[in-house]
Amino acid sequence: MAELRAAVIAEYVKGYKPGHIFKHLKPLGINRKFVYRTIDRYLETGGTEDKARYGRPRSVRTPRLKKIIRDRIRRNPAQSARKLARNLKMNRESIRLLLRKNLTLTPYKKQVVHGVTKATKDKRYQRSRELLGWRADDEIIFLDEKLFVLEQTVNRQNDQVWSVSLQQALADKLNVSRFQNKTSVMVWGAICKRGKLPLIFIDKGVKINAAYYLDMVLKKNVLPQAELLFEDDYYCFQQDGAPFHTAKVVQAWCKENLTDFISKNEWPPSSPDLNPLDYFVWGYMMSKLNDYKKTNLEQFKRVITKIWDEMPMEHVRAACDDFPRRLKLVRSEKGGVIPRYRL
Known part of the structure; x- marks a missing residue:
């Protein structure tokens, strides 16, 4: 990502407009929005580094935990967020956020149906x-x-x-x-x-x-x-x-x-x-x-x-x-x- 940003700024410093930069660097897999955001950041901060973020960094819903919970749900999709939180010794709301937002899962209620042989x-x-x-x-x-x-x-x-x-x-x-x-x-x-x-x-x-x-x-x-x-x-x-x-x-x-x-x-x-x-x-x-x-x-x-x-x-x-x-x-x-x- 840093190399792509550097390539955009190098073209911009040479005097090329954003539209020309996008067409020239499109084979590298960038989109038009990325070009404009990179130039705006350069004009605002004088560099291409990410802006300082507010709040504490994410320390719970990590990729490793996401994989662990995904594997557990695949083995048993009927287990509750409460049980997952207890087994992993984590906060229940963090588990629910991870299930809903990170894994995009939705809880569905069990349905009682008539049995058929x-x-x-x-x-x-x-x-x-x-x-x-x-x-x-x-x-x-x-x-x-x-x-x-x-x-x-x-x-x-x-x-x-x-x-x-x-x-x-x-x-x-x-x-x-x-x-x-x-x-x-x-x-x-x-x-x-x-x-x-x-x-x-x-x-x-x-x-x-x-x-x-x-x-x-x-x-x-x-x-x-x-x-x-x-x-x-x-x-x-x-x-x-x-x-x-x-x-x-x-x-x-x-x-x-x-x-x-x-x-x-x-x-x-x-x-x-x-x-x-x-x-x-x-x-x-x-x-x-x-x-x-x-x-x-x-x-x-x-x-x-x-x-x-x-x-x-x-x-x-x-x-x-x-x-x-x-x-x-x-x-x-x-x-x-x-x-x-x-x-």
Whole structure:
């Protein structure tokens, strides 16, 4: 670097302008900005040495330490900055600065996903390919069930209460009650691009089997609502691989009474990432529950119904429209779980 600066100044002293110096010395690998900076430094200081720096010199985040930490992260990318600092007997903030700024790394939270075996992956891959071939663009009614629990959800990282001291923090804001016998309610929901079917609440203690599902869900709710939404138009019905969904009597009824349906041998197993109720609707509703006061079961049901009814249809349609894209992602992953960065 010192030789390059000296070459620039030698040309400048001879009377050459910066543009000429850049063209002449360009083969040496310098850029135009380097030429101008070197001349400015020469005019200001009378030399080409670096200016005196302010603050103490860097003594911790050295190239040697950078290599040590890079090697450790390569061996185990899941270790924390706290553990690295303890093992290296260093300040935690210095480690974090080195990880983020010097190594340009970003910490990502671990993700809980549904597990798939080799056999499940093969079925997901094969059935996703088949659905893409002749079902992806159908008008599909998606159905799924969800258990809602009457208690406030807490995000321990982001849910906070600001106060000058713990003693002065309001107890009703700070404390979240948990009871041994939780009040909960099971609901069935169904959506399609044309609308949302009314929610179906299941009374506590009811044994859900094929007969109950067929009578209370399909015959009394899904079929009448589907005929109301589609009239004489074609639609396709989807349900997952729950035992009462795949029972012979249920499959036979669907084949006889619905315009079309995805049978138990066509829907990919272990695929919540393919059902818009799983990958959008239930999460949307859970995020809204804490906005409402609910102290008993009936009030809880009214809140759930209100959130369902007010859920924007443009969001529902977007979730349904995402189904073909997700089928392609499962296919490209050879039946594996869709990576978060691709969603």
